Amino acid sequence: MRKLLLLSFCLLSVIGYGQILNKNYTWNDLEILMTNCKSPACQASTIYTTHSYHIESDTVINSKMYSVFIDIVYNYGGHYSDTVGYIREDIQSRKTYFLYKYSKDETLLYDFSLTIGDVFNAKTFWGGWEYDTVTNIDSIVYMGQKR
Numbered sequence: 001m002r003k004l005l006l007l008s009f010c011l012l013s014v015i016g017y018g019q020i021l022n023k024n025y026t027w028n029d030l031e032i033l034m035t036n037c038k039s040p041a042c043q044a045s046t047i048y049t050t051h052s053y054h055i056e057s058d059t060v061i062n063s064k065m066y067s068v069f070i071d072i073v074y075n076y077g078g079h080y081s082d083t084v085g086y087i088r089e090d091i092q093s094r095k096t097y098f099l100y101k102y103s104k105d106e107t108l109l110y111d112f113s114l115t116i117g118d119v120f121n122a123k124t125f126w127g128g129w130e131y132d133t134v135t136n137i138d139s140i141v142y143m144g145q146k147r
Contacts, residue, residue, distance in 0.1 A: 021067050021089055021096075027053040049075040055087070064088060066099060 031049040056068040066086035073080055087109075089096040094112035099105075114120055114134050121131045139146050 021055055021087060023055045023067075025054065029053075049073060053084070059086065061086060061099065069098070 029051050031051065050073070052072040052074070054070055054072075056070050058065060058067055060066070066088045069084045069087045071082050071084045073082065083101055085098055085100040085103075087096065087098050088106075089110075095108060096110040097106040098109050100107070111120060114137075116134050116137060118134045119131060120134065
C-alpha cells in the first residue's frame, strides 16, 4: 500500500488534475533496504533498488481500454522490466482505475468528483477496505498550472 500511496502522490504532484495517463511521463522511486547482518555472508548492509514506472501500449481487458503499466527495476544485480498491471481513466466520471496483473477486480485510484463530506472507500491489493471522509479540497499553482 505504501508504494501505491507514494505512486499516487507522485502522479498528482507531477500532473495534477486532469488527464493522468500520458505515455511521455515516467515516475521514479528509490527503495532502500537496510539490514543489520554482521555475517561475512552478507555482501552489503544497504541495498538500493530504483523503480522507473511508465505507461506503455494499450490493451483491452473485459471490454475496457487500459494502458499497460510497466516497472523497470534497477538494483545491484542489473535491471529487469515487469508489467505491474493496467491503468485506465474515465474522463467523464473523473475517475482513474488500476488492475493489478494477477487480479480480476480493478481498484479505484482517484475520484476527482468527490466533494467535502463524501465518504469514499478503496480496496487495497491485499483485499482489505479503507474508508474515509473528504474534509478538505485544496489546490496549488505549480509551473503555471492548477494542481
